[in-house]
Amino acid sequence: MGTVYLIGAGPGDPGLLTVKAREVLETADVLIYDYLANSEFLSYAKPDAEILYVGKKGGDHTLPQDKINELIIEKAREGRSIARLKGGDPYVFGRGGEEAEELVAAGIDFEVVPGITAGVAAAAYAGIPVTHRDFTTSVCFITGHEDPTKEKSGHNWAVYAKSTSTLVFYMGVKNLPMIAENLIKNGRDPETPVSLVRWGTRCTQQSFVSTLDKVADEAERLGFKAPSIIIVGGVCSLHDKLGWFEKKPMLGKGVIVTRAREQASGLVSTLGKLGACVHEFPTISIEPMADYEPVEKAILSLAAYDWLIFTSVNGVKYFWQQLDEIGLDSRILGGLEIAAIGPATADALREKGIKPDFVPEKYVAEGVVEGLLEKGIKGKKVLIPRALVAREVLPNELEKAGAQVEVLPVYETRLSNNDPEPIRAALKSGEIDYLSFTSSSTVQNFFELISAEEFKQYKDSVKIACIGPITAKTLGEYGFSPDVQPEDYTIPALVDELVADSAK
Template sequence: MATVFLVGAGPGDPGLLTLRAKEIIEQCDVMIYDYLANRDFLKWCKPECEILYVGKKGGDHTLPQDKINELIIEKARSGRSICRLKGGDPYVFGRGGEEAEELVEAGIDFEVVPGITAGVAAPAYAGIPVTHRDHTTSVCFITGHEDPTKEKSGHNWEVYGKSTSTLVFYMGVKNLPMIADNLMNNGRAGDTPVALVRWGTRCTQESMLSTLENVAADAAERGFKAPSIIIVGGVCSLHDKLNWFEKKPLLGKGVVVTRAREQASGLVATLRGHGACVHEFPTISVEHLDDYNEVETAILQLARYQWLVFTSVNGVKFFWEQLAEIGLDSRILGGLQVAAIGPATADALRDRGINPDFIPEKYVAEHVVEGLLKLGIQGQSVLIPRALKAREVLPDALREAGCDVHVLPVYETRLAKSDVDEVREAMNKGEIGYVTFTSSSTVHNFFKLLPAEELKQHPEVKIASIGPITTKTVHEYGFTVDVEPEDYTIPGLVAELLKAAK
């Protein structure tokens, strides 16, 4: 029998997941996850991992708790390692204690991985410290939804009402009128500040501030629903002053990222850092070639070239892979001049010990040609490691200038197998604000996966393009581009999105 890991997934922000939790997610054989656990974490599961959803929300139970217990034990007895992923912390209103008891009775080893609980994280993201010298020296975590089969309530409303502690109620929105009345009937003043935070720490977070006597009516008027945390106490008065998260410029705005998954992490992280709800929808997969004989031959004949021109980070990556494959390294480039099409490609070269001799002012092939001609490349031998299929502007222009050009495919791009239904559903719900394109290939492949006519049914969705070549491709499908940076880079694209959001 294998170990069962009761893992706290934290409140939802991927950055708040612990390193130990991520390690277990990556290694587990079976993933059993809850409604409040961020589904983005599932992408870290290994391909052969069995993934099972057992979420519960508002009375809608995929599986009742006793059946969840049985499922965990059944899977563990099959000899596989189990990750039981639970929102927040498994031992803070997560029923992790009950599951652990069942595992002990079944004789199954288990490990608990604590997570950041929403009762601390959600208030913090809404500008509310649960303790503060000027307001309170203690905090009390309380369930707002007790087990309905209990004969007697576990709540001591008299203590809660007279306490000066910050009170944090979990799962209590439906019972908000009862909670407020019980607190006021037991001594809490009606003007006590109260805050609600819904989907705390996530890009969809929203919060509201009220008072104990008005909060039930205010929450109903605003349509505040679960999952929400209720905070009662003087610390809530700091909400407006310290509310840093909800000031993020892209908060709540859905942004589709179409880059290849291998390249998207930087863009995804930056967008999330600005509050965006990122929908990863890679339209390109970057693949190895079936045969690298031509690449090996070209590498062994590098001495015949004067210039080595890289047009992408992937070109650098796959070229160096082949260098290593045949037992060589950057030293073989001695005597060659090296060009990079843009700063990201230049950084990839620097990471490998090569400082580019040339980077154009604008990061498209046309400007590369213009700059290289000024450097006197005419008539010289040029090697261009790149994708199997790419624009021919650069090699054709260099040939016209009398260069001996050898285009060397070192990788190929293919249509990615992405789940279009997730993006389609988000569009139908009005949750997508922007679709970002970072190359002509991402445009072509996006519309292979989601027909152009379907996107035209959503005029509220804006298109962000990294530069004029990509924009031209967007126009071919009958769309206008709403966002295009002057600096044709990922940082430039993000900066322009931030301007548009303002």
């Protein structure tokens, strides 16, 4: 028998997943997940894990609950470790208790990994503390959607109406008129503040505050649908004062990030912290070289060179991997002058204990050439560890300046095999506001996966952001021009321009 872990995934913000939950996801043999569990969590699964979706959305059940129970038991009986991932907390309207009972009956070991429930987290992200001593000392979690097969309702509307507790209704947006009516009919003040929070803690979060007698009409006017929680009580009056999440400058803005996955984490994280809905679509994959013998020969001959020029973080990464492979370290670079084409590459070198001798003011090959000319590159022997295929401006211009240049491929870039269909769907549904490019190759590969002709239909609705003029020039070859382009050719500058543009 395997062990089943009933895991609470939290309300949606991937940062709210617990450390223990992630540890289980990283080691489980089978991952069974729900509609409300953020799909980003699937990336934590080990490569050979079996991943099964059993979500329920608005009454559309991929699998009914009894079949989900059978599936969990079946997989556990195969002797495998099962991560049962559920939105929120498994024991707060997550039917985790029912699944646990089935596991006990089947004689299968299980553990519960609690998660942060939406009734607390979504409220907090909307600026509503569910308890506050100026308003209430208790909170009551209530289902807004009872089991329709029950003979008698479990609700005691008279108690709810007279309670001083904050009332938090889950899964109740369809029944909002009935909920408001029953509370008022049983004595709750019609002027009681009420808030709805939709997609709480996610980049698509929306919320508003109304009063008990008007909230149903307001929700209908604003188009609020599931998944939403309903909060009833005086604490809702703090929504505007304490709200913080919906003030994020890029909240809800859909941004496609086309950088290689190895490089994209910083950009993805920064945009996410600003509230953007980031759609990762790596158009490039970074791959090692098939043969590293030329790299090893060059490393062993470093004493013959005057300058070592790195043009990317990946160049640093793969060069150092080969240093380590042959039992060497940074000490072999003693006597060499070292240049980095930009601040990110310079930081990668500093992490290796190397302070670059030269970083240009303009972070493109042309800027490097200009600066190195001033440093007297003429007659010097230069080694450039870089991608197998890259722009030839730097080596060509250095050679024109009288340098002896050797290009050393230490990795190669290839067209990613990512499925473009999710991005197509997001474009069609209007979820995308920006398409970002950070190199010429991201442009070329994007239009390999989604043709320029196809993308033209979104020209008026999706803005294109380019990191610099070289990337913009490549974009122009496909018939487009950038809407957003920073003066400094760096990721932080690109993000600043996106923030400024989204505020317009």
